[in-house]
Amino acid sequence: MTPLLEIRNVSKNFDALKVIDDVSFSVPANGRTALIGPNGAGKTTIFNLISGFYDVSSGVVLLDGMDITKVPSRKRAALGQARSFQNIRLMPHLSVVENVMLGQQSRADGLKQALLPLRASHLRAEAEAQLESMNIRVHPDDVVSSLPYGIRKQIEVVRALASKPRLLLLDEPAAGLNPAETAALVEFLRKISDSGVTLLVVEHDMSLVRSLCDHAVVLNFGRKIYDGATAHVHEDPQVLEAYLGPGHAGKAGLAGAVA
Ligand SMILES: Nc1ncnc2c1ncn2[C@@H]1O[C@H](COP(=O)(O)OP(=O)(O)O)[C@@H](O)[C@H]1O
Numbered sequence: 001m002t003p004l005l006e007i008r009n010v011s012k013n014f015d016a017l018k019v020i021d022d023v024s025f026s027v028p029a030n031g032r033t034a035l036i037g038p039n040g041a042g043k044t045t046i047f048n049l050i051s052g053f054y055d056v057s058s059g060v061v062l063l064d065g066m067d068i069t070k071v072p073s074r075k076r077a078a079l080g081q082a083r084s085f086q087n088i089r090l091m092p093h094l095s096v097v098e099n100v101m102l103g104q105q106s107r108a109d110g111l112k113q114a115l116l117p118l119r120a121s122h123l124r125a126e127a128e129a130q131l132e133s134m135n136i137r138v139h140p141d142d143v144v145s146s147l148p149y150g151i152r153k154q155i156e157v158v159r160a161l162a163s164k165p166r167l168l169l170l171d172e173p174a175a176g177l178n179p180a181e182t183a184a185l186v187e188f189l190r191k192i193s194d195s196g197v198t199l200l201v202v203e204h205d206m207s208l209v210r211s212l213c214d215h216a217v218v219l220n221f222g223r224k225i226y227d228g229a230t231a232h233v234h235e236d237p238q239v240l241e242a243y244l245g246p247g248h249a250g251k252a253g254l255a256g257a258v259a
């Protein structure tokens with residue numbers, strides 16, 4: 001079966017600095033894949049290459065078998081990609097439902113854009129229904145800046161979903177969340193996955209990775225060092241060395257190193 005996303009021999013240089021070095025991996029459709037690795041390994045850069053915020057220096061990006069390497073980022077969104085960012089990028093002075101409606105924009109083409117005033121109430125109803133289906137405990141008219149951080153992270157995910165993506169890229173969705181908020185987020189992401197959205201998740205919290213993702217790709221210094229079952233990632237000598245340093249493989253668990 002064609003993977004929903006594939007990157008093939010992708011490299012990225014910033015001037016003389018090689019940040020991504022010949023990385024290839026696939027994200028199966030309807031799966032939940034984790035992209036992990038130490039700080040500075042290149043995870044966010046990979047997201048920027050997948051979503052077209054950066055151009056690759058070499059290599060190919062395929063979405064559902066189609067070469068999108070040269071497709072601009074706005075068009076990639078229209079093809080079914082959405083992402084959330086490492087730092088929250090909601091509009092703090094707007095309401096919850098207005099923020100979600102902003103996420104609907106990326107699927108609007110010229111004609112829809114022109115009709116937007118007529119469709120506004122329909123779109124608002126759709127955004128409200130999406131918030132309700134995700135069980136987020138907010139009023140649609142709450143102003144985002146008044147809400148707790150954990151709720152804002154969830155709203156950011158709902159906003160990304162408002163464009164009805166097939167592939168959702170999440171960059172450290174649990175950063176800054178307490179254990180209860182993290183557990184709620186995992187439930188929430190499972191629900192999204194069950195609805196048929198393919199997930200690719202950058203995450204430091206290994207317990208989240210283990211409870212959510214079956215497949216993991218590990219980067220270190222811009223190179224892929226592991227690609228396989230999440231269940232065995234903490235036993236891999238190269239992964240242990242990347243997290244714990246040379247000579248430490250086997251002496252301690254990965255969970256302790258990155259938790
Ligand atoms: N726009 C850029 N210009 C120069 N270097 C960059 C740029 N973006 C990322 N890098 C470098 O690429 C490396 C990987 O960064 P990043 O992808 O953010 O890592 P991660 O998300 O895994 O922590 C870092 O050394 C970072 O400084």
Ligand SMILES: [Mg+2]
Pocket residue numbers: 043044045086
């Ligand atoms: Mg990052």
